[in-house]
Amino acid sequence: MIWKKIADLILKNRLAVIIIVALLSTFMGWKASQVKLTYNAGKVLPVTDSAYIRFKQFQSKFGQDGTALVLGIKADNLFQKDIFNDWYQLGNNIQHFKGITAVISYANIYNLKKDTVQHRFVLKPLITHKLTSDQEVDSVRKQILGLPFYDGLVLSEDHKSTLMAISFDNKTVNSPARIPVINEIMRQAKAFGDKHNIQVHASGLPLIRTVVSDLVSHEFALFLGLSLLITAIILLLFFRTGYAVIFPVFVVILGVLWSLGLLVLNHFNITLLTGIIPPLVVVIGIPNSIFILNKYYHEFGVTGDKMKSLYIVIEKVGITTFIANVTTAIGFGVLCFTNSQILMEFGLVASLSIMATFALSLVLIPVIFSYLPNPKPRQSGIKDQKFIQYFLSKTDYIVQHSRPAIYIGTAALVVVCLYGMSRINVNGYIVDDLPKSSSILSDLRFFESSFKGVLPLEVSVESKHKNGLMNLATMRKIEKLETLISSYPEFSKSLSLIQVLKFSTQGFYGGNPEFYRLPDGLEQNFILSYAANSGKNGINAGGALKNYIDSTKQTTRISFQMVDAGSKKLNSIFTELQPRIDSIFNPKNFHVELTGSSVIFVKGNNYLIKNLYESLALAIFLIGIIMWILFRGLKMVLISLLPNIIPLIITAGIMGFFGIPLKPSTILIFSIAMGISSDQTIYFLTRYRQEIRNSNKSISQVVSDTIKETGISMIYIATVLFFGFGIFAASTFGGTVALGILLSITLLIAMITNLTLLPAFLLSLEKRNKKAEAITEPLADMEAPVL
Numbered sequence: 001m002i003w004k005k006i007a008d009l010i011l012k013n014r015l016a017v018i019i020i021v022a023l024l025s026t027f028m029g030w031k032a033s034q035v036k037l038t039y040n041a042g043k044v045l046p047v048t049d050s051a052y053i054r055f056k057q058f059q060s061k062f063g064q065d066g067t068a069l070v071l072g073i074k075a076d077n078l079f080q081k082d083i084f085n086d087w088y089q090l091g092n093n094i095q096h097f098k099g100i101t102a103v104i105s106y107a108n109i110y111n112l113k114k115d116t117v118q119h120r121f122v123l124k125p126l127i128t129h130k131l132t133s134d135q136e137v138d139s140v141r142k143q144i145l146g147l148p149f150y151d152g153l154v155l156s157e158d159h160k161s162t163l164m165a166i167s168f169d170n171k172t173v174n175s176p177a178r179i180p181v182i183n184e185i186m187r188q189a190k191a192f193g194d195k196h197n198i199q200v201h202a203s204g205l206p207l208i209r210t211v212v213s214d215l216v217s218h219e220f221a222l223f224l225g226l227s228l229l230i231t232a233i234i235l236l237l238f239f240r241t242g243y244a245v246i247f248p249v250f251v252v253i254l255g256v257l258w259s260l261g262l263l264v265l266n267h268f269n270i271t272l273l274t275g276i277i278p279p280l281v282v283v284i285g286i287p288n289s290i291f292i293l294n295k296y297y298h299e300f301g302v303t304g305d306k307m308k309s310l311y312i313v314i315e316k317v318g319i320t321t322f323i324a325n326v327t328t329a330i331g332f333g334v335l336c337f338t339n340s341q342i343l344m345e346f347g348l349v350a351s352l353s354i355m356a357t358f359a360l361s362l363v364l365i366p367v368i369f370s371y372l373p374n375p376k377p378r379q380s381g382i383k384d385q386k387f388i389q390y391f392l393s394k395t396d397y398i399v400q401h402s403r404p405a406i407y408i409g410t411a412a413l414v415v416v417c418l419y420g421m422s423r424i425n426v427n428g429y430i431v432d433d434l435p436k437s438s439s440i441l442s443d444l445r446f447f448e449s450s451f452k453g454v455l456p457l458e459v460s461v462e463s464k465h466k467n468g469l470m471n472l473a474t475m476r477k478i479e480k481l482e483t484l485i486s487s488y489p490e491f492s493k494s495l496s497l498i499q500v501l502k503f504s505t506q507g508f509y510g511g512n513p514e515f516y517r518l519p520d521g522l523e524q525n526f527i528l529s530y531a532a533n534s535g536k537n538g539i540n541a542g543g544a545l546k547n548y549i550d551s552t553k554q555t556t557r558i559s560f561q562m563v564d565a566g567s568k569k570l571n572s573i574f575t576e577l578q579p580r581i582d583s584i585f586n587p588k589n590f591h592v593e594l595t596g597s598s599v600i601f602v603k604g605n606n607y608l609i610k611n612l613y614e615s616l617a618l619a620i621f622l623i624g625i626i627m628w629i630l631f632r633g634l635k636m637v638l639i640s641l642l643p644n645i646i647p648l649i650i651t652a653g654i655m656g657f658f659g660i661p662l663k664p665s666t667i668l669i670f671s672i673a674m675g676i677s678s679d680q681t682i683y684f685l686t687r688y689r690q691e692i693r694n695s696n697k698s699i700s701q702v703v704s705d706t707i708k709e710t711g712i713s714m715i716y717i718a719t720v721l722f723f724g725f726g727i728f729a730a731s732t733f734g735g736t737v738a739l740g741i742l743l744s745i746t747l748l749i750a751m752i753t754n755l756t757l758l759p760a761f762l763l764s765l766e767k768r769n770k771k772a773e774a775i776t777e778p779l780a781d782m783e784a785p786v787l
Helices: 003-011 014-032 050-062 083-093 134-145 177-197 207-240 243-264 274-303 304-338 341-371 386-399 403-422 439-451 470-484 496-510 522-531 568-586 597-631 634-657 664-694 699-730 733-767
Strands: 069-074 100-104 112-113 120-125 162-168 201-203 454-461 555-562 590-595
Touching: 003 014, 003 304, 003 341, 014 243, 014 341, 050 454, 050 597, 069 177, 069 207, 069 439, 083 100, 083 162, 083 177, 083 386, 112 496, 120 496, 134 568, 162 177, 162 439, 177 201, 177 207, 201 207, 201 439, 201 664, 207 243, 207 274, 207 439, 207 699, 243 274, 243 341, 243 597, 243 699, 274 304, 274 341, 274 699, 304 341, 304 597, 304 664, 386 403, 386 699, 386 733, 403 634, 403 733, 439 699, 454 470, 454 597, 470 496, 470 568, 496 522, 496 555, 568 590, 568 597, 590 597, 597 634, 597 664, 634 664, 664 699, 664 733
Parallel strands: none
Antiparallel strands: 069 162, 069 201, 100 162, 112 120, 454 555, 454 590
16 A cells, blocks of 8 residues: 555656655765765774774874885895985985975984983984995995894895885875875885886885775776666666666666765765775666566556556565665665774665665656656567576476475585685785785785885883883883794884883993993983983984883883784784783783784774674574565575575685685675575565465466566576676775675575575475465565566
């Protein structure tokens, strides 16, 4: 009854409907024009997570980490005059760029001098001008090699590689303003490399995030264009008329505008995930128009009355497509319950966009076609394709006569794939999604081999009382901790309060490298008093000391660089480290925290894996409830869920056998696929139920008719989805490629299980149930779309 009223409302107020949709779409289009790319790392951990809270507290004390872009070169003649001078000049030029706070390289470093008059330390640049002779360069080389503070930081252990660390201010690094700065840095670095025939490597989180943002922007347009092109071609092949191509494409374009408008209305930006929502809207939204048009053409062929046919379309197909879109939206919507901002944004906007596109299709397609000429006698040729009819006849024969083979074959495949699941590697990398051919990856490998990486790892050591760090015993413990962490090949030499104090001791003794050590008990008061008097130009407040200890002298930071070893390896290391850290610092008196952007990534990856498992379980539960509401009975719920769960198991097995790791981008596949594949189950069971209620045929005959009739639409759905999601294989991001390919495979397998396993289950009920018990009365007058 309600859908009859909806049909009356739409078709009796066609002009008003067009005006309302036009006004809303204009508003959404205006909002869509304001959409922006994100320039921050997405918040994966919820803001209430303890690790995230402590990370923010760390940043409030010591500033944001991961703000450095690094340039690196390798050459046997690093200290050749022209190379040294040009590297020095490059650093000086970059130092004057807006948004750059510091530049450190082997040609732009500072030495610590003792001012005996003022009783303080003063940081002075080692080089203040270009060097004029090889002798000067050699002299500087000896001075640099006599400063252990920089060894392993700006010069590799073999002294054949060097890096330049370029620090951005927080405002620039988290905004579009960083892009022109990075572009100019890269341009000048390339000019240096071309001049000296040296490859200049570049890395660091600001550069990685900029490259990812550029790729997201490019792929946003690419996938939207590809999805529209592929669906238009399929529509043309299927309907063979321009109207049935132009207007469904027009509707999904409006859906895309609405999806972007929803992003802006929710104050979200385009990320790697939300950037794929527009092509998803196209791929998932097109079948709505197809079902509506198919029913329209079918009814017009029966009645010859255009308006009556459109009334029937809304009344009969509306409820079925509505529920199908609800199950699809559930697959995305459950991501909102992960409490991860990046997944919540994706799940919320995707689910709302799917329902909005459904509403646009249900309203606009009937209204638009009510103004168009009557359909021609033959609007579709796909149902007459002999190979499809042959395929469905063979499928029906197998279902009718080989059910044991279907069950045994499915069970055997599930067992094999369960073994494959056991081989799945749960692992994620910070630069995981970048293409293997990307220079970012090869450059990162350079820094990992020469400097043990450039990704930030921070360690916070907090005493539980004020001034608790300023005693020699505690400093010795911190030094022991630094030695412990640096002993792992994944972590670099430390940069810390301890290293600053060692540098200070060396400076106190006239720069003698033999004194690069912590001050002993007799020296400590002298050296710390020098440090305390150093002021803004020294190493105290406003200088280096402030960067490594808070004002209460209760918390200090230890900074490392690390390789992108993967979440699996790092989880193992962090687990191994914790008891060793506790053996150095008694947890009753100190709190030692591994933190920083890299640690937050690893913990975020762990959090997502755990919560996405829960999201999949929630999706299955919610879809199960919908199936129970529609078809009633526990048996029917199991029958409807199993054909969609088995493809997930098979896909997981494929991942295990082919070494595709389980990570946030790949585990998304399962809840999304569960929501989409359930549509086909609804279409099949809806048609089956109609035949059971309205005919005196046996269950075997009803199943046979349903396979041959609904099977055509299921094949078409699978075709659209297979090629629609297949476009993501063109992505440069490994996670997006895996998402597209595995979703395509999963949905194709789901079509097969819904055409074989589902009817086989129904036939198996025939022996146990009477026809009247096979299906209860429906809650709504649903009708399955038939091609």
